[in-house]
Amino acid sequence: MPGQRWVKVPIGPHSPQWTTVRTERTVLAVVHNLTAATRLLDLLPLVADDPRVQVVFTCPGSSPFSGRTEEWLHEREMAVIPWSQAIQVEFDLAISASYGGDLRDLLAPLVVVPHGMGYNKYSPGNRKSEIGNRKSVFGLSSRWLLSDGELIPSLIVLSHEEQLTRLAAAVPEAAERALVAGDPCFDRLLAGLPLRPSYRATLGVTDTQRLVLVCSTWGPDSLYGNDPQLIRRLLEALPLDDYRIVVALHPAVWDAHSRWQLHRWLAECTRAGAVVLPPEEGWRAATIAADLVIGDHSSLSFYAAALGRPVLLATAPAHAVDPDSAVGRFLATAPPLAADLRAAVDQAIATHDPATAAEVTSLATSAPGESAPLLRKAFYQLLALPEPSAPARLAAPPLPPAAPEPVAAQLVQVRLDLPKATVTRHPAELLRQQSVMPPGAHLAADTTEPYRAWLDLAEVVLHTHTPVTAAWVAATLAALPSCQVAAGPLDASSWLAGTRDGRLFRYLADGLTGRLAASVLRVAGDLPPELTIEVGGRTVQATRK
Template identity: 40%
Template sequence: MFGLSGETLFRDGVLVPSAFVLSHEEQRERIRRACPEALPAAVVAGDPTFDRLLAGRRWREDYRAALGAADGRRLILVSTTWGPTSLLGRFPEVLPRLLRELPADEYRVVFVAHPNAWHGHGIWQMRSWLASCERAGLVVLPPRSGWQAALVAADHVIGDHGSVTFYGAALGTHTMLGAFPHEDLDPDSPIAAFGRAAVLLDEDRPLAGQLAEDAARHRPDRFAAFTSQLTSVPGGSAAALRTLMYRLMELDEPAGPVRTVPPETPVPVSLSWPARAGIAPLLVTAEGDAAEVRVRRFPAEPCTRAGTGPAGGHLLVDASEPEPRWYEGADVLVRPEPAPGPAAWAERTLSEHGACRIAAAANQADPGAVPALTAAMRAAGLLRLTLHDAPPGFPAEAATAALWHADLAGADLTTPTTVKLHLGTAQATVLIEPLAGRSPE
């Protein structure tokens, strides 16, 4: 209750505000203890922001689709306030670590920063700091926009002492802390009590394991003892505020119902600089046998920057990748956009690229046709990779992982080979067929 004290509410012994709004009866009790003479102006009217979050739950799947999590990925919302005690102030590596530890097809990481961080540092500086993470798949929301919808969409929240974190816990979402400055908060406040109860991430341990461990024991009512003090009138704030406003204006209140508007659909900031290929470089792992394989893909940039990465992974790179370090080091080069002559392109690319083992291009096809690629592979020649039973949005380039693994597993690629491919929560069947022609050695 910042600012609600005798020094700020009174001037020359006179109460300045005609009314000031509290969200919960608990706050009225704190006013009674701290400044009882101000109680006549206190009005408990709930929390309009929380009511918007509640109203938005009907559109959760729409919000998830807008944030790139319509395919069953777990959505992690990372929230920071500003200053040295904030999440990024105390744990600046949290974003690249999440990106390199969590498979890109199983998790979507969304980031929201308090407007003070954007305005204090400037949009250019913030985007510069976040650029490598954005290219690795981080979804960044602009200041003041989209965070409410992202909270409704989230499966996990990681934050600090900011209100976004507390709202996440109040919605029953699995919530953890990356930082929490206990010394800066009123120890009797609900958010301070929440901070003492929530689990703080340990920077010295893998984050993915901690996230999974804490989520496994989470219950929606886990923090209800504290978050129940967020509002005394859940869903009723708009009506209470309208009544108050019309009373202050000395006007008759309209008879019709009050509408609580759900959050707007989030629109992430666009990554326009530096120029990027359609697929960011990925480190790909594949586990299984020659007939069935589980593929996991991790953004390559945060892994290589930290000198870590999944064991046994190969580097998949978009053929339009502008950065030489990625293009020249690729194990697999893909052209995801259909174009004429995929076989000629694949053979030529493999011939010109000494380090590459597989070059694959999407085939042109009629709308509704089964997705297919033509691949050139050293010592195996030309092959067609056809995806069957793939759900909408399934990345066709993932079929190259099935080919890579089938070769390592000793499959006979001179005859048609079928591999069941698991990617995140989705699966598809990849038919690998030899084609006439031979790729360069």
């Protein structure tokens, strides 16, 4: 297994003879799982960019979701050492974004930061705390903070004063080691707000579309655990040209079930136009880009509300979180997702007032925009080094690493008022499990459609990857008996469409308009000289040649 052998560089007694840069301090990043890794990478640049500091990584292996963590670190070309070596080497500082494992064995001052929006969830197993009869909260109870009566962390980083209040009540001796330093993850969200148009464009959102972000934490009480078919029902309810659906699942969902399995379970939704984000990155950009978030008791749901986005809760398991925590209070006040999905989405967007949730969402951080200088100051005090002269800053989230796949088969409804037409499109993929065609709809399929049945059933067949000819039109109509219109681009600005009775239509149109005009031709049986099409809040035009 990679990482089991002790490494000789960049740490160890003989490393100076092999390394090039003579660093002054060494920092150990303790990575329990992928969630913790992404949170550590929010703040590690505060020390890692300093040539006086060498950062190395280790995985204690205590998390049930740590299976690929070490491999993930290696893939990103980080210096990784085995846990057995990490607990026998002295470091100037260790930083962890979780508890668990033998952190007490580390030979370094230990800083622990949250791996979510503060500390909200009860500890696994819902064990009672030693004080009173309250359930213990992960990260704010003696189970995690003490070993043989001694405090494990040298510094406990909290994002809000309310967490300090709960910590002092649960483990009074730990309060003196706490630092309320804001939330670096939320500060990165704030830094990315000006990039909202760019995030939306990368996710394939048009100026008239609404982006609905579906997010889920892990476990059976989560959105995805409780109702894995919700994403599919949203795709059924929300027309393609009016909405873009983006899915963000907690990294633990991917780690527990495997990426291969999740991609298989979500393949139908991806083909239907949903953007499924990878677990490492993209959710922050999507949260900023969203018009609405449908979520659960995840940190993402709370972050979205704190950014002013409307949030509907598909599930709200109050038994899983401390009711006094920020997320606990949020679950008690946020509106639930109603059964009529489109009406619920539209109403939530139209009536949302961020001020109604401000009292709760203000609990995201006590120091908005200030976590970078506060954390760097604390880190360098423990390192006994003067801080770098440049201001401490955190980066805005990168552009999301996922874009929508073309929806190759669509159910198209056309309402005629020639020379105008209104078009509504839904993904045909969803008919695999529900063979009920929307009223007045026909099937339009691209020649890239992998499901042969759609091509056999399609009344409109489109070829958009290379220019078409009259011969292609005739051959396609002959090969596919259900096809009534075959169409595709002649060049960058014009299209050719043919009907089963041998008529050919040439019209000026871009890619979207060309597709829509072919469906209008199927319903109308002809194309007017000037065709105006309303679709998804936009107006496009096609002109006969």
